[in-house]
Amino acid sequence: MRNPGCTSRDADVRWEDTHSAHQGAPMTRRLTSDRTSQHDVHELLGVERAGSVERQAAENDVVGRHLRLAAALARRYRGRGVDEEDLFQVASLALVTAARRYDETRGDFASFATATVLGELKKHFRDLGWTVRPPRRIQTLQATIAATDARAWDDAGTGRATELAARLGQPVADVLEALQARGCFHPDSLDASEGEPVLGSVDDRFDRVDEWVSVTHLCRELDDDDRTLLRMRFFEDLNQREIARQLGHNPMWVSRRLAALLDRLRSEVVVREAA
Incomplete structure (x- = not known):
């Protein structure tokens, strides 16, 4: 059997038609009673199932008469991240499946089709929508x-x-x-723009990389007190007053100790580079 081959617009159902969709059978009756009856469905699908042309034509007829129902059910799920036309396509194919599987023992066709279509829509979201x-x-x-x-x-x-x-x-x-x-x-793309474009700038610290490499080796030779002083000043970014308070000294002592330590490191760097 061929695809119904139409869009949700062809089904001619407005969004307002779905407001009572969650009430079940009343909605299905309203969407089908003006175009077909349960007796008509039984008569149409009563054709022998053995792949006959008549059976296929009957299924096509029943599907066409219930496309409004499929569209209404599909539109329950709009705005949840899946394209509207894709939802209608899933609902329409589920309607085809319902027509093929239906027999009188299953009760009212509209109710059977509703359960089949909703099941396929939920399965589509579960398996492919995320x-x-x-x-x-x-x-x-x-x-x-x-x-x-x-x-x-x-x-x-x-x-x-x-x-x-x-x-x-x-x-x-x-x-x-x-x-x-x-x-x-x-989800948002990793390449999505976040506000206005921002021009990059050169980090001034790049010029000091070589100096830091040289000083790092010298710092390993310092005693614990000197390393602590350097860490607090240059890595924890504490001022001299804060350092003095933590070490139990006055700010003047911290200033002199830092100056002497930095002079010694500069001298060592010059000597080693000259060598």
Whole structure:
């Protein structure tokens, strides 16, 4: 059987048609009763199944009559990171599957088709909709949140999560994770721009690399007190008053000790480079 070969626009269903979708059978009856009846479906699909041309034509007819139903079900899932046309395609193919598998023992065709289509849509999201796939329980909870409050994603903060957790009887941590996992459908690119372009600048410390390499070897030869003094001044970026307070000396002592230490290091560097 060929693909239904139409788009969600061809099904001619407005978004407003889905507002009662979560009420189940009333929505399916409204979307099908004006174009077909259960008796018609039984009659059409009552054709012998053995690959006959009549059976195939009957299935095509039933699918065409229920495309509005498929479109309405697909549109339940809009705005969740999957393209609308892709959702309708999944729903339409699921409708084809329902028509092929249906027999009178399964009850009302619209109800059977609804269950089949919703199952395929959920499977599509579970298997193919995620760029980064969260745990199954988080996926399920996210779907529950979406059905409970369509505006939940506008504010994914802790306050909103606490409110939803109380309504759903779920742990706050799980609800917060489900809200934040929405970005797993289409995460931001690592190449995405973050604000205005910023021109790079040359770090002045690059010119001192050679000096630091030379001084590093000399520092290993210093005693613990001198190394501590250098660390506090040049790595912890403490001023002389702070160093003096920690070492139990006055700032003048720190100034003289640092000056003498730096002079000694400079002299050693000059001597070693000359050698």
